[in-house]
Amino acid sequence: xxxGGPGRDHRRVNGLQLRLTRAxxxxxxxxxxxxxxxxxxxxxxxxxxxxxxxxxxVLTVASGVGVLLYGIAWALMPAxxxxxxxxxxxxxxxxxxxxFGTVVLGVLxxxxxxxxWPGDVIVWPLVAAMVGLALLAMRSxxxxxxxxxxxxPWPLLDRLPxxxxxxxxxxxxxxRGAIARVVAGALCVAAGVVAFVVTAxxxxxxxxAFIAMAAVLVGIALVIxxxxxxxxxxxxxxxxxxxxxDERAEMAAHLHDSVLQTLALVQRRADDPREVVRxxxxxxxxxxxxxxxxxxxxxxxxxxxxxxVALEQIAAEIEDERxxxxxxxxxxxxxxxxxxxxxxxxREAILNAVQHSGAGRASVYLEVEPDRTTIFVRDRGHxxxxxxxxxxxxxxxxxxxxxxxxxxxxxxxxxxxxxxTEVELVLPRPNGNGSS
Amino acid sequence: MSTPRVFLVDDHxxxxxxxxxxxxxxxxxxxxxxDVDAAIEMIREREPEVVLVDVHMPAGGGARVIxxxxxxxxxxxxxALSVSDAPEDVIATIRAGARGYVxxxxxxxxxxxxxxxxxxxxxxxxxxxxxxxxxxxxGAAPPATDPELEQLTPREREVLRLIARGYAYKEVARDLxxxxxxxxxxxxxxxxxxQLSSRHQLARWAxxxxxx
Numbered sequence: 001x002x003x004g005g006p007g008r009d010h011r012r013v014n015g016l017q018l019r020l021t022r023a024x025x026x027x028x029x030x031x032x033x034x035x036x037x038x039x040x041x042x043x044x045x046x047x048x049x050x051x052x053x054x055x056x057x058v059l060t061v062a063s064g065v066g067v068l069l070y071g072i073a074w075a076l077m078p079a080x081x082x083x084x085x086x087x088x089x090x091x092x093x094x095x096x097x098x099x100f101g102t103v104v105l106g107v108l109x110x111x112x113x114x115x116x117w118p119g120d121v122i123v124w125p126l127v128a129a130m131v132g133l134a135l136l137a138m139r140s141x142x143x144x145x146x147x148x149x150x151x152x153p154w155p156l157l158d159r160l161p162x163x164x165x166x167x168x169x170x171x172x173x174x175x176r177g178a179i180a181r182v183v184a185g186a187l188c189v190a191a192g193v194v195a196f197v198v199t200a201x202x203x204x205x206x207x208x209a210f211i212a213m214a215a216v217l218v219g220i221a222l223v224i225x226x227x228x229x230x231x232x233x234x235x236x237x238x239x240x241x242x243x244x245x246d247e248r249a250e251m252a253a254h255l256h257d258s259v260l261q262t263l264a265l266v267q268r269r270a271d272d273p274r275e276v277v278r279x280x281x282x283x284x285x286x287x288x289x290x291x292x293x294x295x296x297x298x299x300x301x302x303x304x305x306x307x308x309v310a311l312e313q314i315a316a317e318i319e320d321e322r323x324x325x326x327x328x329x330x331x332x333x334x335x336x337x338x339x340x341x342x343x344x345x346x347r348e349a350i351l352n353a354v355q356h357s358g359a360g361r362a363s364v365y366l367e368v369e370p371d372r373t374t375i376f377v378r379d380r381g382h383x384x385x386x387x388x389x390x391x392x393x394x395x396x397x398x399x400x401x402x403x404x405x406x407x408x409x410x411x412x413x414x415x416x417x418x419x420x421t422e423v424e425l426v427l428p429r430p431n432g433n434g435s436s
Numbered sequence: 437m438s439t440p441r442v443f444l445v446d447d448h449x450x451x452x453x454x455x456x457x458x459x460x461x462x463x464x465x466x467x468x469x470x471d472v473d474a475a476i477e478m479i480r481e482r483e484p485e486v487v488l489v490d491v492h493m494p495a496g497g498g499a500r501v502i503x504x505x506x507x508x509x510x511x512x513x514x515x516a517l518s519v520s521d522a523p524e525d526v527i528a529t530i531r532a533g534a535r536g537y538v539x540x541x542x543x544x545x546x547x548x549x550x551x552x553x554x555x556x557x558x559x560x561x562x563x564x565x566x567x568x569x570x571x572x573x574x575g576a577a578p579p580a581t582d583p584e585l586e587q588l589t590p591r592e593r594e595v596l597r598l599i600a601r602g603y604a605y606k607e608v609a610r611d612l613x614x615x616x617x618x619x620x621x622x623x624x625x626x627x628x629x630x631q632l633s634s635r636h637q638l639a640r641w642a643x644x645x646x647x648x
Contacts, residue, residue, distance in 0.1 A: 284519075325541070327563060327564075327602070329563045329564055329566070329567035329600045329601075330567060330571075331567050331570045331571045331574070331600065332571060332574060363563060363601060363602025365563070365567070365597075365600050365601040365602070367570070367597070367600075376601045376602075378601055378602045378603075380602075422601070
């Protein structure tokens with residue numbers, strides 16, 4: 001999913017600085033335990049309220065800071081209106097991670113309650129180290145089938161400028177994100193160890209610190225080692241999946257734009273058989289062309305390289321316009337160069353067959369020989385008397401016969417009343433020396 | 437003549453149902469199959485006179501059905517029916533033993549007529565097939581043991597050309613001043629050459645329908 005995917009509306013954000021207002025931090029009317037501070041913070045950050053409550057409890061037990069913070073937050077956070085919307089729950093993954101951390105802290109508290117507490121001076125560095133380890137242990141790449149860079153739907157993220165939000169998305173779900181996490185984790189661990197060393201006042205404690213540091217380093221090695229190889233694999237898999245998804249999306253888009261649209265049209269025009277046939281043939285042609293050569297433009301707008309292709313395009317165009325099937329049979333092919341008059345005359349002949357003959361279909365036959373190119377256009381319509389074609393029927397005299405004669409070829413129209421018409425067009429090939 | 441006993445082979449159920457409905461009372465549809473192996477087995481069992489077979493199917497396509505059935509039941513006649521325009525597929529099906537090839541857009545009456553022709557042992561050439569054959573037999577004949585098979589006679593070319601132009605056999609006969617029976621003889625002869633010829637072009641010409 002691209003950064004800024006569904007769920008976040010960038011139009012709400014126009015400044016470049018973080019726009020957090022007090023309105024984001026309100027104490028909800030419902031779901032309070034004490035004064036709603038924890039629930040309010042949970043809403044603002046998209047967390048489970050219990051996680052926040054645990055945090056306060058831990059801070060309180062550890063050093064009393066929790067109560068102080070709770071009081072300050074209470075003072076700062078206004079009570080929310082009764083019907084204020086409750087923000088959606090946070091990403092389950094994040095909640096799980098934090099819950100895990102809470103459980104660990106809970107265990108620490110139990111240890112403290114049992115009288116084994118070594119003192120806050122040691123605990124805080126330890127906590128820092130453990131947070132670091134937790135960061136390191138977080139999944140470094142998304143599992144197969146998961147969207148790589150989805151941000152949790154935190155309301156806060158909506159308040160970020162798009163650039164920052166995008167950067168966050170990148171950090172959370174990508175290789176850079178994984179690296180950032182590793183660095184942050186390592187820094188936490190280091191900070192914990194350093195604090196430990198600095199605050200420890202006895203040689204004994206210092207020695208413990210070294211032991212702890214060694215343990216932490218081993219832990220880091222254990223955590224990072226598999227993570228790195230997993231990261232590499234995940235990147236390859238992600239890349240492959242993305243290519244596959246792109247192909248699939250392209251095909252889906254194509255089918256949607258073409259086949260589904262046509263099917264919808266067919267249903268709407270079900271009472272008009274001629275139109276249904278026209279739509280079906282048009283779609284068939286288009287789909288066939290796309291299947292044979294997906295890189296070709298769908299609209300067949302590309303300039304035809306050969307007479308055969310050009311002729312099929314002409315037939316297709318007329319078929320679409322008039323709704324009468326035009327069948328093209330080709331025997332060999334040649335480049336279009338010098339064949340333009342033939343194609344124009346053929347177009348006119350096909351149009352005549354489709355418009356005036358009354359036949360349900362027209363047949364077109366192209367044969368290319370070394371010295372000439374021949375096109376036959378035939379219909380089984382009502383035909384006409386060729387001896388009595390008035391000169392003002394410009395279609396045949398000018399567009400077909402005249403054009404072919406001027407180009408150095410010939411055109412012949414044979415028609416029998418009641419049986420149909422056939423137009424024969426012959427054009428000598430330039431450089432028609434028989435080379436193939 | 438009694439109504440022909442016809443068997444349908446197509447992997448599209450929708451199309452099978454459509455053809456069955458279209459043919460209606462004109463033929464006796466003795467069965468239908470939608471995959472190659474079932475088709476071979478059922479055709480051997482029911483021994484229809486004419487099999488309408490789709491060119492494109494998984495597991496060998498129409499060509500395999502034709503080849504397998506003809507090995508044990510040489511009297512069954514096959515008519516290829518396809519949306520495929522790919523010349524190599526059509527030619528392969530004909531060379532496997534089909535008596536003709538028509539596209540699925542054929543009108544029901546024409547299809548019934550084609551079934552009757554095939555049943556009588558005649559060849560059915562649609563304009564498109566005629567075009568393919570003319571194309572395939574273009575150019576000089578290769579050196580061969582039986583030159584008869586490798587080249588179309590001028591008359592055969594004329595007949596094919598008219599068919600490719602959209603003429604019915606009857607119209608071809610009138611245009612050339614010969615009998616319909618003679619036209620059928622020419623077409624059957626072309627079919628035989630198509631099936632027996634060793635022209636290497638037949639196998640690969642389709643892929644390089646050359647510009648001359």
